Amino acid sequence: MKKRITATRQVLEELQADYSICTKCKICQGVHVQFCADSRFWRNCPAGTRYRWEAYYASGKMELARGLHTKELAPNEVMRDILYACNLCSSCQEQCYEVKQLLPTRVFELMREKAVREGWGPMPEHKALADSLEKNDNPWNLPKKKRGDWAKGLPLKDLNKEKAEVLFFAGCTYAADPALLKPVRAAALSLMEGGWDVGTLKAEELCCGAPMLLIGDRDYFETYAFENIERFNALGVKTIVAPCSHCAWVFKEEYAEHLNEDIKVMQISEALWWLLRKDKSLDFTSEVKMKVVWHDPCKLGRRFDQYKKPRAVLEAVPGLELLEFHRSMFNSLCCGGGGGVPYAFPDFALYTAKERLFEAEAVGAEAIVTSCPYCLQMFRKAVEAKESPMKVYDLAEIVLMALGKEV
Ligand code: SF4
Ligand code: SF4
Incomplete structure (x- = not known):
């Protein structure tokens, strides 16, 4: 037995109360609309938006989990593909938890663990x-x-x-x-x-x-x-x-x-x-004249509520104008790179990154700034594919520019 950090592990069946009472209300299929003025950007689930079948949305995968539990469904390649064509971006959970207190993204994480344990996951790629x-x-x-x-x-x-x-x-x-x-x-x-x-x-x-x-x-x-x-x-x-x-x-x-x-x-x-x-030890002396939009990485924003700090850093940069996506903060759309998707479904990952790039263009940004290597990679691929003039920066690169330094 290899060494482990968890003595006991959470298994899918412990979330039966979540997947078995999902009411298919589909609240998880859109953003919190009261914080998104433009209905063009109300869709939030990359998988459902791309594939357009109920099974790819959280509501559908909750039903797959229930079917696995009751043995009405048996794992097969179609189920595996649907399970892994999910960015684990937590956007569905953000919506569902507010209203129903269910944890759909956690269900999908544990479904993947079950798939690996039972030998029908992950994807061959x-x-x-x-x-x-x-x-x-x-x-x-x-x-x-x-x-x-x-x-x-x-x-x-x-x-x-x-x-x-x-x-x-x-x-x-x-x-x-x-x-x-x-x-x-x-x-x-x-x-x-x-x-x-x-x-x-x-x-x-x-x-x-x-x-x-x-x-x-x-x-x-x-x-x-x-x-x-x-x-x-x-x-x-x-x-x-x-x-x-x-x-x-x-x-x-x-x-x-x-x-x-x-x-x-x-x-x-x-x-x-x-x-x-806190330390007050960074001296932003150089102007960075740019209209930038901050992209919240899923694992930073929705997972740890880190919305204000990166924005505060950008707001302190002289000359920089900070814009917001229509789908911003808890409503943020995944870059397409989450959940291991780019290796098994590269076209789907790029589709989502292009959608986010379209949104950055729609708000008038000259650059997307973020703080995640997967987001940076996906946005750069989208920029290349769309031949867009949009620039893509890591937050640390902007900070270094404001410090008047180079690497
Ligand atoms: S996962 Fe939650 S929000 Fe989505 S359909 Fe089920 S109960 Fe509704
Ligand atoms: S985790 Fe993201 S991609 Fe997966 S079902 Fe939920 S909203 Fe869709």
């Missing part, structure tokens, strides 16, 4: 992620020895050799995608500009496990979580900063209770806000 993890300790085929290359030339401490107050955990996606080099370097540099004592694990950093948890392989996720938790606790750091909203999600939701009590976990947008508003 997801196997490549696990294969790369086995070989490289990251899902993106980045050779282990190159994992720390993103930090070359930055004056970060090497936590394998010396102590630091802050662990900057780059994450696999920022470390592996050359197009995300600037954002991850900007994030680390901004923390140092703010006076924090920052170190990284360089090539010794491991995957946080989030991609495995998303596809329902909790066992595999927990082997990484267990090893990371032991290492983090031994480092003696006081703060862990993750530029990736998915790393931050699992650190906060899954690791936190096993971490030393004095370790605080922050996603980069929270850390930048802290430096700006």
